[in-house]
Each structure stands twice: as structure tokens, then as C-alpha cells.
Amino acid sequence: MADTVEEHPHLRVLIVDDHPLFRSGLRAALDSAEDIDVVGEAGDAETLGALVADTRPQVVVMDVGLPGISGTEAVRGLAASHPGLPVLMLTMSQDDASVLAALRAGARGYLVKGSGRDAVLSAVRTVATGGAVFGPEIADRIAALLSGARRALPDQPFPELTRREGEVLELVARGYDNRRIARELVLSDKTVRNNVSRIFAKLQVTRRAEAVSQARDAGLGAPPPARDRRSPHPM
Known part of the structure; x- marks a missing residue:
């Protein structure tokens, strides 16, 4: 269980992002706040559970597009192993599929990289105290999805892809x-x-x-029909 904010004068934050320069800049921004301490960093989520246990953060700030285990998968894992630990997604991914998958996994906030220092600091404090935060771009997308102005998964999980690219990604997700x-x-x-x-x-x-990983988080890569389970035809 995550420590409560009241138990520490400073808010303990763990950063998970695969870009060292971005991690460095984010750490500097967070550490510049008098009430926030960065207690650890990671470039992937492979050993995130152990790192959380060692550093006992009160908030995890994490990218979606991590190598290996995706950010969405990592959020899901933390929800199971450390219930109550809020995760703020800070990422370049703004597509509907990534947003919905992260929220369904249990993320408490979603900001895009490029958000100002004050916005990030405010978001960290908000999710630490039980609130939810979404950047303006993300809030607009969520409102559109909830109002039915856009179709949600699984009809068009990656609207930026062409129809052909969507077909290819579906088969990539099946492991072909x-x-x-x-x-x-x-x-x-x-x-x-x-x-x-x-x-x-x-x-x-x-x-x-x-x-x-991203495709499966979005619902692609379902078990193929019966004909796909047979041995492929000889070349």
C-alpha cells in the first residue's frame, strides 16, 4: 500500500521513462519544488515492482511507450501489487486507444509531454491526494468519447492508421x-x-x-479464426 502524503513532509515520486534526457529534465523540475522528492528512476518497467517496494513512492510518473512491458501493462501490474498507488501518465501518446487503455488499467492522470512545469507539479500533487488529472487535449478527447462524438475501441483503436496499416497491425499483434x-x-x-x-x-x-504490446492493450490480436490455427500452406 502506498504511504499517505501526511506521513512525509515531502511527496515521494518515482519516474519511469526510457529517455534519459527527459528523465533528467523531469527530475530537475520535480526536485525544484519544495514539497516533492524524486526517490528513484527507471528506464523500463521490468523491475518496477521491486523498485516501488524499495523506494516507497507516493506517486509514479510514467510514460506509455516503454520498451518491453508497456506503461499500460505496468499500471495494471501496480494496481494488483500496490493497490492505492496513483500513477500519472506523462507521454507523447495522445490517441484515443492509449488514453482509454491507460485509464482502464488504473492510471489516475494523463498529461502529454510538453506540459508546463506548473501543470506537471499540480498533477502530481492532485493524484497524490486522490484526485484525477487530464491535460486539456486529453480532457477534450475523453469528453468526445463519453458524448459519443467518437467511436471507442475496438472499432478504430488507432485512428491515425490507414485501413491497411490497421490490418497489418492486427496480424502483428497475433504474432505473425x-x-x-x-x-x-x-x-x-x-x-x-x-x-x-x-x-x-x-x-x-x-x-x-x-x-x-500497444496493439494488445487496445484489444487487437484476438485469437485467429479456425483457418488461421491450421498449419500454414506450403510455399
């Missing part, structure tokens, strides 16, 4: 390699590679595992 995707969609290997590259750029990932 490029060669099998080309066979399934009747495309050339080069076309599939190009689509995968564009998908990586739009999802702001550099590894296939990160794309798979």
Missing part, C-alpha cells in the same frame, strides 16, 4: 512475422515492411514487441 502477413494479405514482403515502418512511426515505437 512479415512473411506470413504478406501471405495473409496477398502483399509483397516490401509492402508489408513499409507498412510496419509507418506503423512504428505513428505509434512512436522502435521495436516490434512495443507495437504488439
Whole structure:
């Protein structure tokens, strides 16, 4: 269970982000506040549970697009292992799928990178005391989704992708390699590679595992139909 704010004069914060320069700048911004101490940093979520146990933060500030275990998966894990520990997502990802997946996993706040120092400090303090915080861009998206102005998952989990890129990402999420995707969609290997590259750029990932993680968080990669479970046809 996370420590309560009243037990410490300073608010204890853990940063999880895979960009060292951003972590450094964020740490400087947080440490500049008289009531906040950064008690630890991590570049991924692989050992996050142990780090939380060692540093006992009261708030975790985390990116969505982490290598290996995604930020959304990490939030879900913390909700199970450290219930009551608030997580503030601070990320470049603004698409509806990432926002909804993070909130469903248990995140208490969602800001985009580029938010001002005062906005970040206020968000950290707010989630620490049980509140929820969303940047202006995110609040607008949530309002639109709740009002029905946009379709939520799973119809169009990544609206920035073209229809073809969405089809390719679905198969990537199922674990198919490029060669099998080309066979399934009747495309050339080069076309599939190009689509995968564009998908990586739009999802702001550099590894296939990160794309798979985001896609599965958004509900893609469901068990394939019966015909896909048979052995592939010989070439």
C-alpha cells in the first residue's frame, strides 16, 4: 500500500521513462519544488515492482511507450501489487486507444509531454491526494468519447492508421512475422515492411514487441479464426 502524503513532509515520486534526457529534465523540475522528492528512476518497467517496494513512492510518473512491458501493462501490474498507488501518465501518446487503455488499467492522470512545469507539479500533487488529472487535449478527447462524438475501441483503436496499416497491425499483434502477413494479405514482403515502418512511426515505437504490446492493450490480436490455427500452406 502506498504511504499517505501526511506521513512525509515531502511527496515521494518515482519516474519511469526510457529517455534519459527527459528523465533528467523531469527530475530537475520535480526536485525544484519544495514539497516533492524524486526517490528513484527507471528506464523500463521490468523491475518496477521491486523498485516501488524499495523506494516507497507516493506517486509514479510514467510514460506509455516503454520498451518491453508497456506503461499500460505496468499500471495494471501496480494496481494488483500496490493497490492505492496513483500513477500519472506523462507521454507523447495522445490517441484515443492509449488514453482509454491507460485509464482502464488504473492510471489516475494523463498529461502529454510538453506540459508546463506548473501543470506537471499540480498533477502530481492532485493524484497524490486522490484526485484525477487530464491535460486539456486529453480532457477534450475523453469528453468526445463519453458524448459519443467518437467511436471507442475496438472499432478504430488507432485512428491515425490507414485501413491497411490497421490490418497489418492486427496480424502483428497475433504474432505473425512479415512473411506470413504478406501471405495473409496477398502483399509483397516490401509492402508489408513499409507498412510496419509507418506503423512504428505513428505509434512512436522502435521495436516490434512495443507495437504488439500497444496493439494488445487496445484489444487487437484476438485469437485467429479456425483457418488461421491450421498449419500454414506450403510455399
